[in-house]
Amino acid sequence: MTTSALRLGIAGLGTVGRGVVKILQAHGPLLTARCGRPLELVAVTAQSKDKDRGIDLSAYDWADSADALATRPDIDVYVELMGGSDGAARSSIMAALDAGKDVVTANKALLALHGQALAERAEDAGRVIRFEAGVAGGIPCVKALTEGLAGNEITRVLGVMNGTCNYILTRMQDAGLSYDEVFQEASDLGYLEADPTLDTGGIDAGHKLALLASIAFGAKVDFDAVRLEGIERITIEDIDRAADMGFRIKLLGVARMSGRGLEQRMTPCLVPESSPLGQLEGATNMVVIDGDACGQIVLRGAGAGEGPTASAVMSDIIDIARGLRLPTFGQPAHMLADLPRAHASVPAPYYLRLELLDKPGALAKVAAKLGDAGISIDRMRQYGHAEASAPVLIVTHKTTRDALDHAIEDFSATGVLAADPVAIRIEMV
Numbered sequence: 001m002t003t004s005a006l007r008l009g010i011a012g013l014g015t016v017g018r019g020v021v022k023i024l025q026a027h028g029p030l031l032t033a034r035c036g037r038p039l040e041l042v043a044v045t046a047q048s049k050d051k052d053r054g055i056d057l058s059a060y061d062w063a064d065s066a067d068a069l070a071t072r073p074d075i076d077v078y079v080e081l082m083g084g085s086d087g088a089a090r091s092s093i094m095a096a097l098d099a100g101k102d103v104v105t106a107n108k109a110l111l112a113l114h115g116q117a118l119a120e121r122a123e124d125a126g127r128v129i130r131f132e133a134g135v136a137g138g139i140p141c142v143k144a145l146t147e148g149l150a151g152n153e154i155t156r157v158l159g160v161m162n163g164t165c166n167y168i169l170t171r172m173q174d175a176g177l178s179y180d181e182v183f184q185e186a187s188d189l190g191y192l193e194a195d196p197t198l199d200t201g202g203i204d205a206g207h208k209l210a211l212l213a214s215i216a217f218g219a220k221v222d223f224d225a226v227r228l229e230g231i232e233r234i235t236i237e238d239i240d241r242a243a244d245m246g247f248r249i250k251l252l253g254v255a256r257m258s259g260r261g262l263e264q265r266m267t268p269c270l271v272p273e274s275s276p277l278g279q280l281e282g283a284t285n286m287v288v289i290d291g292d293a294c295g296q297i298v299l300r301g302a303g304a305g306e307g308p309t310a311s312a313v314m315s316d317i318i319d320i321a322r323g324l325r326l327p328t329f330g331q332p333a334h335m336l337a338d339l340p341r342a343h344a345s346v347p348a349p350y351y352l353r354l355e356l357l358d359k360p361g362a363l364a365k366v367a368a369k370l371g372d373a374g375i376s377i378d379r380m381r382q383y384g385h386a387e388a389s390a391p392v393l394i395v396t397h398k399t400t401r402d403a404l405d406h407a408i409e410d411f412s413a414t415g416v417l418a419a420d421p422v423a424i425r426i427e428m429v
């Protein structure tokens with residue numbers, strides 16, 4: 001077994017990079033013992049050399065660019081923590097692989113968009129790319145799927161993979177605040193990405209789901225196949241009414257293989273309030289994995305932040321130091337399949353919020369349209385009201401989104417709707 005140091009170069013000294021340097025500085029003997037060899041940070045680079053980051057960088061060389069760092073002869077592992085789906089992150093990772101370096105990154109956007117090409121390039125070069133920190137921060141879900149659960153046929157991966165959205169939704173409910181008010185709060189707390197639609201539009205979480213789906217189902221990563229819907233249109237009324245029916249609204253990622261193909265979606269869904277996902281508060285993440293042998297595995301923890309994300313980066317570095325060389329997406333890149341995309345979700349119960357004109361037969365007309373579409377009602381509640389219209393909530397039995405959309409289209413012909421209906425899928429967990 002080799003006892004020479006594993007030499008690292010880190011590009012990017014923001015929250016994650018700083019966290020990694022801190023762990024390397026704080027845990028030297030512990031890391032050496034666990035790896036059976038020392039980890040040595042040789043050189044770093046970032047946008048500004050002079051910025052005070054609250055850490056002592058004097059022991060490390062400063063590289064003038066990411067590409068220069070990535071190809072230095074005196075590093076073994078290039079640790080890319082700059083982010084960005086193209087540009088310097090992508091070119092420097094390719095340069096590192098070509099120069100014979102292994103790569104550790106937290107860059108979900110890059111891998112979601114170019115993961116297959118990069119995995120093939122790594123394989124051709126005999127190098128590895130690891131990305132535990134790219135999905136759900138400190139939660140070791142990439143390792144769980146790639147290693148701990150590798151003996152299972154995975155039937156479903158789901159979860160809350162964007163802490164900012166979960167913060168916004170749970171805070172709206174707890175404080176009775178509007179989306180806009182809580183969005184501003186999240187912004188003041190520094191939770192939002194520089195482009196907030198990455199969070200609120202489900203894009204960031206969609207990147208993460210696409211990566212997990214690739215490992216879980218042996219598929220080429222296919223971010224374009226993820227059906228995305230953000231949380232911007234969720235109202236406090238939806239949250240409160242759903243709670244009355246025993247549900248919580250989550251921005252939920254679901255990846256599942258069925259006879260219809262591989263289904264991937266990151267959309268607002270209702271989950272039972274009593275389920276682990278229903279109980280998930282604040283900026284926390286949860287990844288739930290269903291395997292045929294293991295049953296359901298629930299992983300919960302911080303999805304962002306210096307310590308949790310740096311912890312995940314370190315786990316990849318330690319694997320490489322130990323000589324554990326795993327394929328990027330859990331199997332050789334050339335064996336990953338082009339799986340057919342499911343164009344429709346598997347049937348599920350739906351929650352419908354209607355605003356009906358308060359006149360005789362209004363409810364019956366709507367119920368008839370559901371019946372015509374073959375949709376059966378499971379539960380229904382009408383609220384007391386002072387206005388000319390009445391709020392009605394319906395929980396359906398399992399149906400398809402297509403059938404429901406047909407029924408909703410037909411509602412308009414009844415002339416009894418006072419507002420556009422809201423329909424949200426209920427994911428049973």
Ligand code: HSE
Binds near residue numbers: 162163303
């Ligand atoms: N912005 C993300 C979140 C963290 O709120 O979970 C980085 O992916």
